[in-house]
Amino acid sequence: MAEPTLVVPGAEGLATRRPVDVAVGVLIERDAAGVEGRFLLTSRPADKVYAGYWEFPGGKLEAGETVGEALRRELHEELGITIGAVQPWQQIEVDYPHARVRLHFCKVYAWQGEFEMREQQSMAWQTLPVAVVPVLPGTVPVLRWLADERGHVGPTHADSPAEVPA
Numbered sequence: 691m692a693e694p695t696l697v698v699p700g701a702e703g704l705a706t707r708r709p710v711d712v713a714v715g716v717l718i719e720r721d722a723a724g725v726e727g728r729f730l731l732t733s734r735p736a737d738k739v740y741a742g743y744w745e746f747p748g749g750k751l752e753a754g755e756t757v758g759e760a761l762r763r764e765l766h767e768e769l770g771i772t773i774g775a776v777q778p779w780q781q782i783e784v785d786y787p788h789a790r791v792r793l794h795f796c797k798v799y800a801w802q803g804e805f806e807m808r809e810q811q812s813m814a815w816q817t818l819p820v821a822v823v824p825v826l827p828g829t830v831p832v833l834r835w836l837a838d839e840r841g842h843v844g845p846t847h848a849d850s851p852a853e854v855p856a
């Protein structure tokens with residue numbers, strides 16, 4: 691089954707581009723009973739497109755890498771942590787004017803090491819609704835999935851009403 695696609699304004703008609711695979715980590719704190727709590731968002735570094743927008747940390751797969759390998763490498767490079775098990779969760783394609791990406795969102799519940807912002811980004815542990823602004827378009831559906839899992843009613847983030855991929 692084709693995965694949902696989100697078309698960002700300005701990218702209409704560009705859907706024939708080949709998507710770039712991106713591994714994305716949804717790091718979640720769990721309590722002793724296994725109930726999921728805060729999740730980690732990071733801001734995009736100043737030298738990248740959508741600089742300053744908040745997203746889940748991750749990055750593009752390199753040649754020959756699996757999603758899990760890419761995620762492990764990216765989170766170590768960007769945040770200085772070593773992640774434990776990678777649990778594949780959701781996939782979505784997003785058409786941006788600058789690129790078409792296939793986002794592989796994975797849940798991660800265990801990690802080791804001190805967080806270091808190695809790309810001068812910021813980090814924020816969040817719950818719903820997310821308070822940091824602005825949120826990257828490709829992040830919005832993830833907040834909706836989390837809201838559905840958690841029975842959260844109402845907006846998922848502060849800067850715009852909830853959007854659902856087509």
Ligand SMILES: Nc1nc2c([nH]c(=O)n2[C@@H]2O[C@H](COP(=O)(O)OP(=O)(O)OP(=O)(O)O)[C@@H](O)[C@H]2O)c(=O)[nH]1
Binds near residue numbers: 712751791827829
């Ligand atoms: N990490 C991350 N990227 C996302 C999310 N949502 C989303 O649309 N993207 C998009 O996926 C792509 C990820 O590329 P990136 O530029 O962060 O990855 P990278 O570190 O490998 O980049 P570079 O090697 O080109 O500098 C970007 O086009 C970004 O806009 C998200 O939640 N997390």
